[in-house]
Amino acid sequence: MRLRSFLLAAGLFLPAAAQAQSNSATSAFAVNASVPGACAVGAPALSAGRMVNFRGLNGTTVQIDQMVDPTTLSTNAASIEVRFDAVCTFPHRLKVETQNNGLWPTSERPGPAPEGFGNAVPYRADITWADRSLRLDADAGVRRIADSSVFVPGAGMGDILLRLEIDPGATNRRANAPLLAGVYGDTIRITLEPQQ
Amino acid sequence: MRFLLPTFAALLAGGVSAASAQTTATRGPIPVTGNVPALCTAGTNTSGSGAFDVGILTDPTTGLLRNDLSAPPKVLAGAFCSAMSNITVSATPLLSQNNLNANGGFSRTVNFTATAAGWTTTPASFTTGAASNPGATQNRPTPFTGDITVSIGSFSTGGGNALRLVADPAYLGSVTVTLAVAS
Numbered sequence: 001m002r003l004r005s006f007l008l009a010a011g012l013f014l015p016a017a018a019q020a021q022s023n024s025a026t027s028a029f030a031v032n033a034s035v036p037g038a039c040a041v042g043a044p045a046l047s048a049g050r051m052v053n054f055r056g057l058n059g060t061t062v063q064i065d066q067m068v069d070p071t072t073l074s075t076n077a078a079s080i081e082v083r084f085d086a087v088c089t090f091p092h093r094l095k096v097e098t099q100n101n102g103l104w105p106t107s108e109r110p111g112p113a114p115e116g117f118g119n120a121v122p123y124r125a126d127i128t129w130a131d132r133s134l135r136l137d138a139d140a141g142v143r144r145i146a147d148s149s150v151f152v153p154g155a156g157m158g159d160i161l162l163r164l165e166i167d168p169g170a171t172n173r174r175a176n177a178p179l180l181a182g183v184y185g186d187t188i189r190i191t192l193e194p195q196q
Numbered sequence: 197m198r199f200l201l202p203t204f205a206a207l208l209a210g211g212v213s214a215a216s217a218q219t220t221a222t223r224g225p226i227p228v229t230g231n232v233p234a235l236c237t238a239g240t241n242t243s244g245s246g247a248f249d250v251g252i253l254t255d256p257t258t259g260l261l262r263n264d265l266s267a268p269p270k271v272l273a274g275a276f277c278s279a280m281s282n283i284t285v286s287a288t289p290l291l292s293q294n295n296l297n298a299n300g301g302f303s304r305t306v307n308f309t310a311t312a313a314g315w316t317t318t319p320a321s322f323t324t325g326a327a328s329n330p331g332a333t334q335n336r337p338t339p340f341t342g343d344i345t346v347s348i349g350s351f352s353t354g355g356g357n358a359l360r361l362v363a364d365p366a367y368l369g370s371v372t373v374t375l376a377v378a379s
Contacts, residue, residue: 024374025275025374026373028370028373029241030247031287031348032368033253033369035252038363040256085258089360089361155360157360158301
């Protein structure tokens with residue numbers, strides 16, 4: 001009778017203890033990843049309805065349609081807005097740089113323009129990005145590299161808006177001076193520089 | 197010594213004689229019982245570390261979530277349940293650990309789907325960020341032993357894939373697989 005009682009007790013208690021520990025089992029895994037800091041500027045695109053006297057965007061080039069007013073032989077007004085999808089995931093500096101500080105003949109470095117003629121065209125570049133705005137006056141006073149920049153203290157994403165504006169009659173001489181014949185151009189660079 | 201030995205022999209003979217005089221007695225049957233409790237073990241991870249390493253989440257040219265993210269699956273070898281069982285998978289999304297504020301246009305969350313296959317006909321699956329996960333628990337009506345393959349995939353940016361992810365070297369999430377005896 002003592003032996004039987006012992007067996008019954010074992011049958012009652014051992015399974016109960018085992019079930020409390022092992023009737024479920026769990027495996028856990030961590031999932032690890034990272035996002036490095038990065039700044040990126042996408043390809044340019046035209047802002048709809050923001051183009052006057054430009055032919056549009058061809059790759060990364062914008063071309064003025066009628067650069068000279070045929071009646072005055074001076075500069076025609078023109079404007080265009082181009083946007084760039086961009087992101088910068090940490091504090092950074094937006095820098096805009098012009099290679100020529102204005103539209104200058106591209107074929108070769110010209111000599112001094114004859115008296116009364118202009119041989120360069122100034123323009124303005126206005127940039128909006130991450131609640132900041134920036135203006136670069138490419139005044140065509142001297143053919144040189146010119147730049148302007150603004151610090152953005154946090155991350156930014158969205159469109160960089162670049163608006164180029166040429167005033168009517170604007171030349172590097174007096175207003176409404178006729179322009180020397182030629183192909184004029186400039187190169188603009190937009191840079192997002194991480195500032196850690 | 198000569199006097200003690202005959203006395204001992206006489207006592208032993210007398211004892212045998214007394215037993216022979218009683219009727220035969222049987223004790224029993226004595227029941228012998230056993231019990232196999234319903235048990236489950238989740239097996240052993242045979243796939244290296246206990247972490248899914250997804251790597252860099254973003255395309256460096258756009259800042260957007262990469263669309264080719266993957267991580268090698270984990271295999272839980274030798275899992276078993278000695279009775280009808282349920283397998284359940286749950287997960288938490290990848291969250292930026294150091295960058296707690298995501299301004300407009302940014303997100304600090306990456307959702308994914310975790311699946312546990314090999315135990316049931318339909319793998320258990322759980323998608324972080326989903327309103328509900330009806331397939332997270334699957335039932336197996338018979339005892340079973342085998343391997344469970346745990347995978348993650350179908351990554352998406354919390355708030356929408358048009359959002360950029362904030363920079364952080366530590367995005368952490370988790371996946372949990374539970375085998376339990378079905379009641």
